[in-house]
Amino acid sequence: MDSVQLIDLPKVLDRRGNLSFFESNNQIPFKIKRTYWIYDVPGGEIRGSHAFKESCELIIALSGSFDVILNDGEVEKKYNLNRSYFGLYVPKMLWRRVENFSTNSLALIVSSISYDENDYIRDFDEFKMLRNEIKK
Ligand code: TYD
Numbered sequence: 001m002d003s004v005q006l007i008d009l010p011k012v013l014d015r016r017g018n019l020s021f022f023e024s025n026n027q028i029p030f031k032i033k034r035t036y037w038i039y040d041v042p043g044g045e046i047r048g049s050h051a052f053k054e055s056c057e058l059i060i061a062l063s064g065s066f067d068v069i070l071n072d073g074e075v076e077k078k079y080n081l082n083r084s085y086f087g088l089y090v091p092k093m094l095w096r097r098v099e100n101f102s103t104n105s106l107a108l109i110v111s112s113i114s115y116d117e118n119d120y121i122r123d124f125d126e127f128k129m130l131r132n133e134i135k136k
Contacts, residue, residue, distance in 0.1 A: 043103070058109070069098075
């Protein structure tokens with residue numbers, strides 16, 4: 001599906017506790033412009049349900065687990081994130097839903113652009129239409 005990538009981030013294993021990291025344009029394929037996180041998600045809630053026109057993102061389950069469901073307008077794929085050293089790279093123009101959050105889970109997201117509501121596509125039919133236009 002497009003260039004979705006589950007990136008195995010570096011791990012510095014240490015008996016004092018482990019450490020992982022990523023840098024702009026190094027372990028991840030874009031320059032970081034913004035970081036946000038999702039937490040205290042009540043059981044059964046769904047986040048996302050939109051696509052971005054231009055921004056790409058990296059999503060990490062820093063704590064706990066959740067599912068990221070990606071849809072390119074034709075095919076849907078589910079990624080279960082449950083390790084703090086895996087980053088899911090999500091390119092632009094993919095519909096995404098985030099659900100099945102475990103208790104106390106923490107989702108860290110880094111984005112290639114500053115927050116811009118105009119970058120969101122919040123209507124699935126509009127998303128499918130725009131995807132079809134790209135394919136032409
Ligand atoms: P939204 O991206 O729709 O949440 P999610 O996709 O996780 O379900 O954002 C929810 C609200 O938070 C929306 O009103 C915009 C605001 N927001 C910001 O102000 N800055 C940000 O960086 C993000 C991601 C959201």
